[in-house]
Amino acid sequence: MLSKLGFLSTVTLAQAILLLFVTLVFTTIFHPEEVDAQNIRKEFADRLAPMELLTGESNAESDFSAVGANEPGANVPSTSQPEQAEKPPWHPNPLVIGSLMKLAEFFQISQNVLDSGPRVVTDSNGTPRLDPQGRQMIIPGNSILNVLLVALGLRFFAVALAALTGVSIGLTISSMVTNTTQAVLWVPLVLIPQILFGGVVVTVPDMSKSVRTFSHIMPSFAAQRIMDTAALYGLTTPFLTNRTKTPVFLTSRGEKETIEWKEGNESLSHSYDKLSPVNMSWQNIAVVPGWLGQHKQAEAPGSDWSHKEYRDTVESRHDVRFSKGTPFWSLQAVQFATGILVFWNVACYGTILFGLVRKQTGK
Known part of the structure; x- marks a missing residue:
C-alpha cells in the first residue's frame, strides 16, 4: 500500500508541476x-x-561625527x-x-x-x-529575494498540496466502493463541489453566509486561498470603486485603458480605469463579506445638497480591510488553508485504513 501511495503521489506531483509550467508558458504567449x-x-x-x-543621504556625516569630541583631531579640518x-x-x-x-x-x-x-x-x-x-x-x-521566494513558493506549495489531497481523495473512494459503478457515481459528487465552492466561479463576497461557511472546508477553496495570497504578496492596495456594492480593485498605479471606435465617419475614444489583473484575489482576501455594501459613497468635491455628484473611485471603504497604499504581507490565509488541506489528507488516509480493514475482515 505504501509503495502504491508513494508512486501515485510522485506521479501526480510531477504532473501537477508540469501542468503549472505549461499553463504559465501559454499564459506568457497568449496573455502576457x-x-x-x-x-x-x-x-x-x-x-x-x-x-x-x-x-539621497550619504554616510559621510556619520563617518565624520564618529570622531570623538575630546580627541585632538576632532576639530581639525581634513583635506x-x-x-x-x-x-x-x-x-x-x-x-x-x-x-x-x-x-x-x-x-x-x-x-x-x-x-x-x-x-x-x-x-x-x-x-x-x-x-x-x-x-x-x-x-x-521587503527584499526582492523574500518576494520571489514567497510569491513563487506559495504557487508550487498550493499545487503540491492540492495534488496530494487529490490522490488521498481518489484512494479514499477506491477503498470505500465495491465496484466500478459506485466509483463512477462518487467521483462527480466529490469533484463538482470543488469547482463550485473554490472561490473562482463565485467569489467569496458574493457567497451567502451558509455557502461561505461550507466553502471554507473545501480543499479547492483552501488551495485557491494560497494562490490568492501568492498573487497579492508584495502588492500595495489600489484604488477601489465607489459606487458598486462589491468593491472592484483597480491597478496599483491607476492606469487608464483607452477604447477607440468609429461611428460613421467620426472617430471616438474614451478612457476607462483599468481593472487589476488580480482583482478576484483582492476580492477574496481583502473584502469583509459580512460588511459587503456597508459603504457610504464619497461625494465629489464641489457637489452640494441640490446636485450631488459621486466619485468613481475611493482610497478606502468600510467593507475592505486595507486602504490605498497599504502593502500586503499577510500569510494568515495560508496558515488556515494549509490546516484545512492537512486535515483532509489525514482524514482521507484514516478512512483508507478503515476501508482496507473492513474489506480484509469482511465486516
Missing part, C-alpha cells in the same frame, strides 16, 4: 503581463538600487574628507536586471516586485513628508 515597456527597466533598476539612492565622502556612482548590473525582469514576467509578478520596495511617504499632493529631523519618511519594504 501588461507593463510599461518604456519605463519597466528603469523601475527595476531603481528597485535594485541601495537605500541611500532613494533617500581627505571630500575624497572619502565621494563614492563611485552606482550602476545596476544589466544581467541581473534582465534576469529579474524575465523571471518576474514569466510568473507575472513584476508589479509585486516593484511595489514591495521601500517607498517615500507623500502627502495627497505628492510632496514628501519629513520627520522632525527634516529627513524624508521612508516606509521600509
Whole structure:
C-alpha cells in the first residue's frame, strides 16, 4: 500500500508541476503581463538600487561625527574628507536586471516586485513628508529575494498540496466502493463541489453566509486561498470603486485603458480605469463579506445638497480591510488553508485504513 501511495503521489506531483509550467508558458504567449515597456527597466533598476539612492543621504556625516569630541583631531579640518565622502556612482548590473525582469514576467509578478520596495511617504499632493529631523519618511519594504521566494513558493506549495489531497481523495473512494459503478457515481459528487465552492466561479463576497461557511472546508477553496495570497504578496492596495456594492480593485498605479471606435465617419475614444489583473484575489482576501455594501459613497468635491455628484473611485471603504497604499504581507490565509488541506489528507488516509480493514475482515 505504501509503495502504491508513494508512486501515485510522485506521479501526480510531477504532473501537477508540469501542468503549472505549461499553463504559465501559454499564459506568457497568449496573455502576457501588461507593463510599461518604456519605463519597466528603469523601475527595476531603481528597485535594485541601495537605500541611500532613494533617500539621497550619504554616510559621510556619520563617518565624520564618529570622531570623538575630546580627541585632538576632532576639530581639525581634513583635506581627505571630500575624497572619502565621494563614492563611485552606482550602476545596476544589466544581467541581473534582465534576469529579474524575465523571471518576474514569466510568473507575472513584476508589479509585486516593484511595489514591495521601500517607498517615500507623500502627502495627497505628492510632496514628501519629513520627520522632525527634516529627513524624508521612508516606509521600509521587503527584499526582492523574500518576494520571489514567497510569491513563487506559495504557487508550487498550493499545487503540491492540492495534488496530494487529490490522490488521498481518489484512494479514499477506491477503498470505500465495491465496484466500478459506485466509483463512477462518487467521483462527480466529490469533484463538482470543488469547482463550485473554490472561490473562482463565485467569489467569496458574493457567497451567502451558509455557502461561505461550507466553502471554507473545501480543499479547492483552501488551495485557491494560497494562490490568492501568492498573487497579492508584495502588492500595495489600489484604488477601489465607489459606487458598486462589491468593491472592484483597480491597478496599483491607476492606469487608464483607452477604447477607440468609429461611428460613421467620426472617430471616438474614451478612457476607462483599468481593472487589476488580480482583482478576484483582492476580492477574496481583502473584502469583509459580512460588511459587503456597508459603504457610504464619497461625494465629489464641489457637489452640494441640490446636485450631488459621486466619485468613481475611493482610497478606502468600510467593507475592505486595507486602504490605498497599504502593502500586503499577510500569510494568515495560508496558515488556515494549509490546516484545512492537512486535515483532509489525514482524514482521507484514516478512512483508507478503515476501508482496507473492513474489506480484509469482511465486516
